[in-house]
Amino acid sequence: MLVVVVIGFIAVSIGIGGNGKKIKWSDIKLGEMLPEPQVDKGEVHDNSDESLWIDISKFSDEQYNDYVDACKEKGFTVDAESNSSTYDAYNADGYKLSLSYFSDMSIKLEAPMEMSAIKWPTSTAGNMLPVPKSTTGVFSYEQEDGFFVNIGETSKDDYEEYVEACSKKGFNVDYDKGDNYYYSDNADGWHVSLKYEGNNIMSINISAPSDEDDDSATSKEEPKQDVTAEPEEKKAEKKKEDKGALRTDFKAAMDSYEEFMDKYVKFMKKYDKNPSDLELLADYADYMSKYADFVKDFEKWEKKDMNPAETAYYIKVQTRVNKKLLKVAQ
Secondary structure, eight states: OOOOOOOSSSSSOOOSOOEEEEEOOOGTGGGGOOOOOOOOEEEEEESSSSEEEESSSOHHHHHHHHHHHHHEEEEEEEEEEEEESEEEEEEETTTEEEEEEESSEEEEEEEOOOOOEEEOOHHHHHHOOOOOSSOEEEEEETTTTTTEEEEEEHHHHHHHHHHHHHTTOOOOEEHHHESEEEEEEEEEEEEEEEEETTTEEEEEEEEOOOHHHHHHHHHHHHHOOOTSSOOHHHHHHHHHHHHHOOOOOHHHHHHHHHHHHHHHHHHHHHHHTTTOHHHHHHHHHHHHHHHHHHHEHHHHHHHGGOOOHHHHHHHHHHHHHHHHHHHHHH
């Protein structure tokens, strides 16, 4: 399963709307690590010893702010990042908390990644990048033409130095750089995504150039090979497609999500300027419902296997949407 570590997930995750189901906090496996919310209704999406994801219904602004403060008292203050609607932080044991709020509150908690000594890949992909200072980490996947790895024992300064080293290595084409992330291609079309995750962890994702969508579609329309073709040959072609092409349903979901978010941002800018406008008020509930659905559908892809090209596209879409949402939040 590909673990997609995303840049603090700035996007506001609306929960479920309505009243939800009653949540018994004593049944939450990681519940002792967090304060119990004042509202006990919502929806539990994930409840294990490794991860928690709960949406709490009908939270007020005051309740959200109180809950953030209570989480800080519980020790979630390491590498904290926040704005008016999100709070992300680690505790001293490496557990990562992500809160987001927009009428409902979303709580996500992830156990620390188990890391050990790794060997830097000597594959084509590995040779594309400089070797990081730290050799402590964990691979989500590793292939000849791409890999995703989290590197521990990496300070923010170490991360900045690695970004600079990658740039000097040729990854400086069409780049996008923020305080904690760096996305870029090289002249040959290889793509790298770097992110300082916090808590002295850096993620590195590199993928080979992917075929254009039109080329991919054309290849699907070509006549099928004779059924007597070698099975291993078919497997090899399928493997190549899995690594380099965007699935039709995946790309449609990403593009649909971004298209709606563009409309949502435009609407919210109008609404913020005139929240008493009756026409805007009439549209508000509809937008909130659709927003919740689109965010939940988008987040579902985090738990699915994505090939390197899809991972890169997912992060690009997410980053663009996050920037637009931040402008609305500010």
